[in-house]
Every structure is written in structure tokens, then in C-alpha cells.
Amino acid sequence: MHDAIASSVNFINLDLITVLYLFGVGFVGGLVSGFIGSGGAFVLTPAMMSLGVPGLVAVASNMAHKFPKALVGAVKRFKYGQVDIKLGLIFGISAEAGVLYGAHIQEMIKKTFGDAGSNLYVSLAFVVILAVVGGFVLRDAIKTYRSGKTDEKETVGKLAKWVQSINIPYTMMYFKSLNARISVLFTIPLGFATGMLAATIAVGGFIGVPSMIYALGVPSIMASATELVVAFVMGMGGTFKFALSGLVDIRLAMLILGGSLFGIQLGAMGTTYVKPFMIKLVMGTIMVIVLVSRGLMVPVYMSKLGLVSTLSEGTVAVLKTSSFSIMVAALFIGAFIILKAIWQGRRAESLQLAAEAVAHGKV
């Protein structure tokens, strides 16, 4: 029966190790997504491909687990008052358009330059965007930490203040996360860029969350929670598109979902214990480590395209293994920072509650 499944729709057979592997990677991915609003997908797709899942099936199945996961995370964080549904929906719809356009560009590049050209484009997009945005986010988090102002309310940056000051008639909309009216002519291109990035590197949130924070002035915790709404809208549309071509392996998607729903609940709860700069710290750290991982693959694809001298098979194998290992490490380091922050937050809260009980003479 298993062989029939594998041959009829080109899906892999599942054994216990594969099941546990997908469940485990799903858990860590879910933990990170619940906390920073995205992430995990950049490891899940290559993780599936490492099992022999064809690239497109891996992308499609990843998307089919992403939108129900994002839904659960968004509902959970909505209960904590962290989600701006209106902003999430507007961002999500624009992102959907970005996904379609991004996928079209990918197809064009693949047709013109082949697989190596397409991979080089993806890796360069990773390196450039993660270097600029990830570097900025991490620098900001470290600056906040060093300033000792981690408990203070986040301030709205210069760019966001300017965006909030512009009044374009008939396009203004009130957003509760900003407590201000801004023009949707700003949110639409940002959502579009998020979708384009999602179609290119699978993690739109690496643009979505920082753009909500720095360009619009949304507080970090609300931006990461609202990104889950964006991921839901984008993921559901994307899944439908892939399912029309029969590319979704629902078994893989539900196995990853099985693990990731444990993780996303924990990650979402974690946001109630941490200071806002932690969101930026985790996101920036992951982005910068992933940048190194993808940077290692650039010479491989350049060599395949004949842009640099041909690399030996041994060198290619070392670069590929190092790249994948660093990528997995990025996810686990992010998960470790989150778990440590939750543990510290819970400990501090129980100590505080105990001290309050003593002070009120309850003990």
C-alpha cells in the first residue's frame, strides 16, 4: 500500500524515524513562530527535502501546515490583546499578491537561468535582505539592552513618525496597534514585499515584522502577533494554489502541524513573560545566523553557473552540509533563547507573587 502512495503521487513513504523527525522539527519551528510571528519555514522545507521530498511538494506541504499553525497562534495571542486583526488582514491580502508576483519572478528566473540561477537568486535575496534588515533589528535589540531601558515603553522611530504624519485623503485608516490613522498606501507595498519574500525565501515575516515595527510604529509584541494573521491569509491562499496542482502531501503537513501546535502554544505564552526587545533579539539573531548559512551556498551556485572557477565535489559537499547545519542551529539557538526567557520570566513572576503574598500577610 505504501509503495502505491509513493508511486501514484510521488510522495515519500513514512517510517517512525521520519514521523518523529518531522514532529520534532515542527515543534521547534512552532515555538519560534509563536514567539516572533514567523520563522521555522526556512528549515522545514530543506528538512523535508533532505528526506527525499521533491522541492515543490516540500514548499506546498510546508505552506499547508503554516496557515493552521498561524491560526492557532493568532487566536492565542488575540486573547492576550496582542493582535491587530485589521492590519493583519490588509497586510495579508497585499502579501498574497506579493506571493503570486514573487512566484512569477521565480519561474522566469528558473526558465532563463535554470535551477542554479534560481537557487543563486534565492540565496542572494536571503543574504542581502537578512544582512540589511537582520543586522538592523539585532543592532537595535542590543542597543536597547545596553541602554538599560528594556522596561521602558518602545518609542516610535523617525520613519514611523513620518509615515503617521502623512495624510492622503480617502486612503487613511485607523489601526489599534498604532492608535493612529495611516494611509493604506504605506501598508500595501509593505505587505506586497512581505509576500514577495515569502515566495522567495519562505519566510515573509523577516520583512513583515520589522516593517510593521520600524516603518509603521507597531510595538514589537503586536507586530509579531499580527504577522500570524498575515501568515494565515498568505498560507491559506498559497496552499489552495498548490493544492490545485495536487502538490500538497497532507500527511507531511499534518505531522509537522502535530509538533508545531505544541510549540506555537508555548511560544505564544512566552511573549507574555518577556520584554519587547526580546522579540527583536530572537528575530535578529536568527536572521543573522541564517544569513551566514545561505552565504555559504552562494559560491556553490556561482560555480554551477560558471561565474567563478568550478568547485570540487568535496568542497561543495562541505559547504552544503555546513549551510544546512548552521540553518538548523539558527532555529535551535532561537528556541533556546525563547525557552530561557520563558523560564526566567516565570521564575521572576513566581518570586514576585510570593513576595506580594508575604507583604499582604497571606503567608
Next chain:
Amino acid sequence: MAQSTTKKKSSARLIISGLASIALFTALFSNQELVSNLFTRGGLYALLPIATALVFSYVHGSFTGDFWTALGVEASKKKVEVK
């Protein structure tokens, strides 16, 4: 007394949602061939993976939430203030 009733209620909820979740995964994996063939036909059949994902997210999402609650892992009791 009240605490013990709450604990009993949350344990009962965990068992029910856990069984429902196990039933869903069992149904999916004991009918792999049929599911894989139906879900990959394209056209209107594309709605099947979407519907499945939504059902799993509700049932398994409830279970995972109950699971952490039963372990005593909950959100901060302080009033969540979004800064």
C-alpha cells in the same frame, strides 16, 4: 475544593481533546492511500487539504493548549500590557 474541581475539569478536557486528536491522526494515517489520491486530484478537491488543516488546527490546537495547561505552563498572570 474549588481548585480540585478545576483540576478535574481540565484533566477531563485534556483526555477528551487528546482522544479526538488521536482519532484524527489515526483516520488520516490508516487511510493514506485514499487520502493521498483524493487530495491530489486538483480542482475542487483542493479544498480538502484546506478543510483538513482547519479541522486539525481546531482539534489538535485545543489538545495542545490543554496539554500545557495540565502541565501548569500558562501565560503570565500579570495583566498583559502591550508596550
